[in-house]
Amino acid sequence: MRWRAVVLGAVLTLAACGGGREMQQRRSDAMMEYDVQEPPAGAPGAPPASGSQVAYSYTLRYAFDRPGVAAVQGQQLALCRKLGPTRCLVVSSTLNDPDSDEHVVTDEAVLLIDARQAEAMMRRFDAIADAGGARRALRSVEAEDVTRQMIDAEAAVRAKQALAQRLLTIIRSGNGKVGELVEAEQAYAKTNEELEAAKATRATLAQRVAMSRLAISYAFNDLPGGSSPVAASIATAGDTLSSSVAALVTFLVAALPWVVVGVPLLWGLRRIARRRGWRLPWRRRNDAVVPERE
Template sequence: MAKLRVALLLGLTVAACGRKGDTGAPTPQISVAPAGVKSAAPSRSGPGQPPSAHHDGAAFIAYSYSLGFELPARRIDEVQRAHRTACEALGPSRCQLINASRSGGEGDAAEAHLDLRIVPDEVKSFEARLAATTGDAGGTMLTSSVTGEDITRELIDADAALKAKRTLRDRLQTLLEHREGRLSDLLAVEKALSETQQQLDTATAELSELQQRVSFSKLSIDYRSTQPLGSTARPLATAVAEAGQTISTSLALLLTVVVAVVPWLVPAGLLLWLAGKLRARRDARRKGSLIPPP
């Protein structure tokens, strides 16, 4: 019984250490990329472009790219579809579609959006293909930006927590296999094992998400329509169209006022007529009292 309780206490201590993390421990080696995929963004030349993500093999950077294109509204669907096809041609192991949306018509201010995930070493060539496709459709690139987030510390902590949870789970499983001690102790071990397994699943998912952010870069693409020729006259046409609506609204308001007031005009006129008659009689009597008798 004493042996069981000591082992259980030791296992729970390992779990607590795994949650806190050991900042003084050497940096573990973490594999964050699948086979054939680099875990760093490719080096890019030009202002505002990031350096290599690896610094002596210790840093892990999650990059996000954003592109903005302007092109004729009638070509937006075609270009967006071509960009999706280019991603699909790379295969799901190198490019993945996350989200696609489209709004507006051909004669209106049309917009579209794409969210992709792409392996870092494909970003530069893929951007060039997107720009070429858009240029062939009469469009231009308006914006291009990139941001990077260093998640090295998060990866190290997640990896250490995962190892600690696995160690604790293995020790608890060993205790259950021996089945020594009181029934209450065994039930406590089973409960601890269940909770540890849940924590292990959560830690595994967190580490997988961090690895995905490094292995795949996020690429957001926005499309918007160019203003058609003669668009300078559009405000005037809009004003003329709105003028008719304004006149109709004013007439409706005037009719409402007339309908509300007319029923009160008859009694109001009658009251005014009676008041006038009473005033005339009062004035006549006053004048009659002022005339001296003969």
């Protein structure tokens, strides 16, 4: 019937789109490998080649030698929020309140920043950290080419849209049996679900390209030896000795009541054993053995 012919045409269209995607994948696989590097300072996050879609992610780590993490992190997050969610978005952040006996504290923040302004944003973050007494201990950048994924997502959206339109035409025409129309409506509903999923995938990929992920970690370390284990051990030798003496005193205090009770008890049991002639099993065996005389 007519509606079956239309559905068959839609299936053939999807097959053609799938074949086109396979050819695009082969062409993409045949391309030269992309050399990952930082984008130019003038246009951070810009595609390195015509038509390429690259998602960048950055990592920053700041080291503090005095308690100033809260102030630096607060100023950086305030700057991000001031720019607005379209240019900078705070995804998550943690800030620990260290106790007096905590010498090493680590906090973090995860942001989404406009890929075109990533370099400028990180320079401003570095300036805030430098003013707060921190130094940048690490900076890294990663790039992922998502061109093929975006091509596939776009092709899937177009194919699902074409199939949904054809099925809607069949349903509106009213031609065919009731069961056939019900099947067409079910296929239309399923196609719409798949279409929304394909659109969500396309939007996610576009978001990754437009907004770069920036992970910032803050490390506070006020150990006397800093990051050197040997220097830290020498500097904290007095504390280690004090801790050992304290542990010994604690052990003696805990054992003293048992000594006071146990020593008289053992002495009394020994007196009773001597009066009644009790002997230990191995002593009895030794007494039973009579040495041979020559």
